[in-house]
Amino acid sequence: MPEPTPDPQRDARPTLEAVAARAGVSRATASRVVNGGAGVRQPLVDQVRKAVEELGYIPNHAARTLVTRRNGAVAVIIDEPEFRVFSDPFFSRQIRGISRELNAHDAQLVLLLVEGRGDFDRVTRYLAGGHVDGVLAFSLHTDDELPAIIRRFRVPTVYGGRPEHPAADTGETPEVPYVDCDNRGGARDAVRHLVSLGRRRIAHIAGPRDQTSALDRIDGYRDVLPDAAPDLVVDGDFTAEGGARAMADLLDARPDLDAVFVSNDLMASGALRVLRERGVRVPEDVAVVGFDDMASVAEATEPPLTTVRQDVEGMGRLMVRLLMERLNGDTGTWPGSVVTSTELIRRASA
Numbered sequence: 385m386p387e388p389t390p391d392p393q394r395d396a397r398p399t400l401e402a403v404a405a406r407a408g409v410s411r412a413t414a415s416r417v418v419n420g421g422a423g424v425r426q427p428l429v430d431q432v433r434k435a436v437e438e439l440g441y442i443p444n445h446a447a448r449t450l451v452t453r454r455n456g457a458v459a460v461i462i463d464e465p466e467f468r469v470f471s472d473p474f475f476s477r478q479i480r481g482i483s484r485e486l487n488a489h490d491a492q493l494v495l496l497l498v499e500g501r502g503d504f505d506r507v508t509r510y511l512a513g514g515h516v517d518g519v520l521a522f523s524l525h526t527d528d529e530l531p532a533i534i535r536r537f538r539v540p541t542v543y544g545g546r547p548e549h550p551a552a553d554t555g556e557t558p559e560v561p562y563v564d565c566d567n568r569g570g571a572r573d574a575v576r577h578l579v580s581l582g583r584r585r586i587a588h589i590a591g592p593r594d595q596t597s598a599l600d601r602i603d604g605y606r607d608v609l610p611d612a613a614p615d616l617v618v619d620g621d622f623t624a625e626g627g628a629r630a631m632a633d634l635l636d637a638r639p640d641l642d643a644v645f646v647s648n649d650l651m652a653s654g655a656l657r658v659l660r661e662r663g664v665r666v667p668e669d670v671a672v673v674g675f676d677d678m679a680s681v682a683e684a685t686e687p688p689l690t691t692v693r694q695d696v697e698g699m700g701r702l703m704v705r706l707l708m709e710r711l712n713g714d715t716g717t718w719p720g721s722v723v724t725s726t727e728l729i730r731r732a733s734a
Contacts, residue, residue: 397442398439398440398441398442399441400414400415400418400441402439402441403418403432403435403436403439403441404432404435406435406438406439407428407431407432407434407435408431409428409431409432413428413432414432414435417429417432417433418432418436418441456490456491456492456517457491457492457493457494457515457516457517458486458491458492458493458494458516458517458518458519458520458704458707459494459495459496459510459511459515459516459518459519459520459539460479460482460493460494460495460496460519460520460521461496461497461498461507461519461520461521461522461530462475462495462496462497462498462521462522462523463498463521463522463523463524463525463528463530464497464498464499464523465497465499466497466499468622468623469497471623472622472623472650473650473678473680473681474648474650474676474678474696475523477678477696477697477700478522478544478696478697478699478700479493479495479700480697480700481696481697481698481699481700481701481703481704482520482700482701482703482704483700484697484700484701485700485701485703485704485705486704489704489708491517494515494516496510498530504529504530504533507530507533508533508536511533511534511537511539512537516539517540517711518539518540518541518542518707518710518711519534519539519540519541519542519707520541520542520543520544520703520704520707521534521541521542521543521544522543522544522545522703523544523545523595524543524545524547524595524596525592525594525595526548526594526595526596527594531547531560540707540710540711541560541561541707542561542562542563542703542704542706542707542710543560543561543562543563544562544563544564544699544700544703545562545563545564545595545596545597546562546564546596546597546600546721547560547562547596548596560721561706561710561720561721562721562722563699563702563703563706563721563722563723563724564596564597564699564721564722564723564724565694565695565699565723565724565725565726566723566724566725566726567596567597567600567601567604567675567726568600568601568603568604568607569604569725569726570601570604570675570692570694570726570728571600571601571602571603571604571605571607571645571675571692572604572605572607572608573692573726573728574604574645574673574675574691574692574728575588575604575605575607575608575609575645575673576608577673577690577728577730577734578643578645578671578673578734579608579609581643581667581671581734583642583643583671584642585616585638585640585641585642585643586609586612586616586641586642586643586644586645587616587617587618587634587638587641587643587644587645588602588605588612588616588617588618588644588645588646588647589618589619589620589627589630589631589634589644589645589646589647589651589652589655590602590617590618590619590620590647591619591620591621591622591647591648591651592619592620592621592622593619597647598622598647601647601675602617602647605617605645613638615637615638616634616638616641618630618633618634618637620646620647620651621651622647622648622650622651623650623651623654624650624651624653624654624657625654626651626654627646627650627651627652627653627654627655628654628655628657628658629654630651630654630655631644631654631655631658631659632658635658635659635662635664641670642669642670642671643670643671643672643673643734644670644671644672644673645673645675646672646673646674646675647675648674648675648676649674649675649676649677649678649681649682649689649691650678650681651674652672652673652674652675652681652682652685652689652691652733653674653681653684653685653689655672656672656685656686656687656689656733659672660686666687666733667687667732667733667734671690671733671734672689672690672733672734673689673690673691673692673728673733673734674689674690674691674692675691675692675694676691676692676693676694676696677691677692677693677694677729678696682729682731683731685733687731687732687733688731688732688733689731689733690728690729690730690731690732690733690734691728691729691731692726692727692728692729693726693727693728693729694724694726695724698724699724702722702724706721706722
């Protein structure tokens with residue numbers, strides 16, 4: 385059977401000029417619509433989009449980059465080892481929110497994990513190459529190198545979580561856009577709930593003290609219990625294993641405790657496991673409250689976990705919106721930073 389005769393007109397890739405002709409607009413107008421520019425009336429936008437769909441037009445990325453000076457990509461940088469990112473549902477929820485919002489803005493997500501010195505060098509090289517339009521960075525630590533790296537290359541950035549990093553050697557701290565939840569207020573609500581249940585020896589399993597979320601939750605605990613004994617507060621690492629170790633240490637040091645506020649749900653799941661192994665009844669002997677409301681964790685524990693809910697996926701979406709606002713030069717729509725509210729979710733553990 386003979387090969388079909390090539391038809392250059394049929395096989396040619398649709399051009400922007402063809403889109404403009406089909407839509408009945410100028411090439412410049414078609415270009416503004418395709419590249420996400422402003423200043424085009426909605427009826428014309430609809431005509432161009434219809435023409436794009438009918439012709440199957442695919443924008444040339446290289447040409448679009450030259451016109452818009454955009455790469456259409458955003459780096460999501462998480463300063464945590466790989467095992468934590470892929471085992472903690474907090475990160476998957478936040479990345480899901482970020483990914484969905486980036487999709488709505490026709491932007492690609494580039495995930496960069498930082499585990500050691502070599503990873504900082506890799507991130508530096510990547511940002512220096514100008515591969516992304518902006519950065520979303522979260523799970524920062526107080527000795528983090530990321531803010532300095534980001535500043536060096538002047539990449540528009542939004543942080544997840546309240547950062548505590550000097551802007552320069554002068555010690556000046558500029559306004560750094562970030563999205564966080566009310567960690568301190570949520571912690572106060574958790575501890576007040578335990579107090580309302582008649583608990584008097586309330587312990588706290590804290591998160592890593594090099595992260596502001598953990599420090600804020602410690603402060604919320606102390607706001608309600610300023611006179612709590614020092615041995616009622618032990619440090620964890622935001623993992624289930626760390627929560628189990630901390631709970632075992634607490635029971636050894638303070639077998640009389642009757643409640644514990646845990647700084648995240650994963651650690652609370654580990655704490656509940658140790659309490660069960662020790663024959664301690666929850667909530668009859670010890671009431672337990674977590675933080676995050678990761679449904680895959682909080683609803684699966686035995687008993688189901690009372691916890692403080694933060695809208696992790698929604699915070700990821702807000703991070704993208706703040707970043708896009710800055711990329712588009714529109715700083716009047718959103719405040720510089722956003723702190724979202726929390727909610728106590730009561731289940732059977734307290």
